[in-house]
Amino acid sequence: MGRLALDLSGTPCLLDFDGFHRPLGVFAGNIALSLSPWTYRRHMEALRATTHAAGTDLRLDTRGLAAAVLAGADLPDDLARRLEPVALWWAAGGDDALPSLPEEGEWLDLGAAGRARLRPWSERQRFSALSAALSGDGDDTWFDPVTYLDGMVRASLHVLDGPQALDEVDARGTAVLLHATVALNLAGDQEDPLLDGGPAAREWAARTLRLCQALGWTPTRVWATPAAEIDRLLRMLDVLQPPPRPARAPRLSDHPDATVIHIEDDPPRAAP
Template sequence: MTEVPASSRWETADIQVDGRDYRVHLGGPGGAGEVEASTGARIRLRRWRFDEHLRALDRHAWADGAGLQFDAGGFAQDVLRDSGVPDALFDELAPVALWWATGGAAPRGPEAEADGWVRAGAVRARLRPWTFSERAKALGSSMTSQPDGAKELSLERYLRAMLAASVVALEPPGVELAALDGASAALLLDAVVSLNDAGQRDEDATLKAADGEARALAQVTLRLCRALGWTPSQVWAAPAAEIDRLMVLLQLTEAPPPAPAPAARPPRLSEYPDAVVIQVEDG
């Protein structure tokens, strides 16, 4: 913990986080900030950095049967420990620590620009979606076997692999991911995850049901994807009237399936050339 006297170089702001009021002072050396505690002291919050951000996510975010879980309290404690804040102030300053780690007073974003570029805090990044192969490789390299045979995902390794695949370029020139502050890292991660997350559509829920409606949707979707070179999302987003027209065109132009061959019947005994047929009649 570092307590410093008030100085004219700081910009003072009153903020509210989770219903609690704080007075913060921004613009300190090295990107530091300060928050006024109930003790009257000004507590220095040092610049939260990219590596610390990913490591904290790895410790405090995980996936289970209910989905992605996040221990906000544990993450906030890591932010405060990084700045040397005493444990006695953790409960009081946890909300403002989360605010600080995820951008503080920085402009919210990320902000999409042209040609795949986004503005994420202090940097601009050109992004591309990662491929199925890249995602599979990242998932495999991020899994660790536990003594009981279970698999555990390292979120840090997985996110680093996602960033490495999807971040094509960074500006200013020469800047590296490891040099980012935590706020810029959070915004960049938000942009990359959003780019690579297809989202849950109604059609996805239909397909998961694996019933008659799901099979009908799958057949129509795959038929149009093969014919047009579209993705499923393009098919599902097309106007219904256009899909109807396309289905009529396909029915008119696609070659009909070959007629099934007649089922073979076993030959009768009388059809064999050497057979002798004895007819027995009554009387």
């Protein structure tokens, strides 16, 4: 908080910073301007206009995003270019480390925007967000990742305890909320071996799905259960539902069109 002095490629710059929920004063050269708080709604609108597909990846047009932050300031092109790092810093909610995902039931600290409780979105909510994010048909289908992300945030935001609605949350609160929501809803590293395939992964998947079907659990609950308890549960299931015996490998004689000839040794003859 307070005044921050910067040197932007030879242009002295002074920032009057009092939190992301208040306007940012910028003094560069002989020009003074004020950047209003960068809100969740403005951030999503700007991302929708500056995020583009590049093959299977997404690319952010950082220059376009900076221009959106500085829009209305009527700056000379050269000065606007020099102020791009400030604009991106303002839109990103600063460069401080983002907090880790809180434990279930704990509050997520959004700074001046208050606090939030998150919950994983359901498969129905994910499908609704995906449907809203898709347009067109066939080869002309277009996926809007920002609409999908916004749908994820709104579905996962269980409680927002703060002075403003989601659309007015400031840049720092927005960054924290986006980071935590994505971390909450994406598959974690613990699932990577299951997704890689191979004999061990197939066995693990079979055990997991067997317990899910028998107990009505989710995979997350199965994997969080102590290993010894899982062994006990599987043994009890084996008592009630013995696993099938491995099938015998088919023989040539099992073929329906096969003719089987039994050849037996002659019985021994008595000596004359």
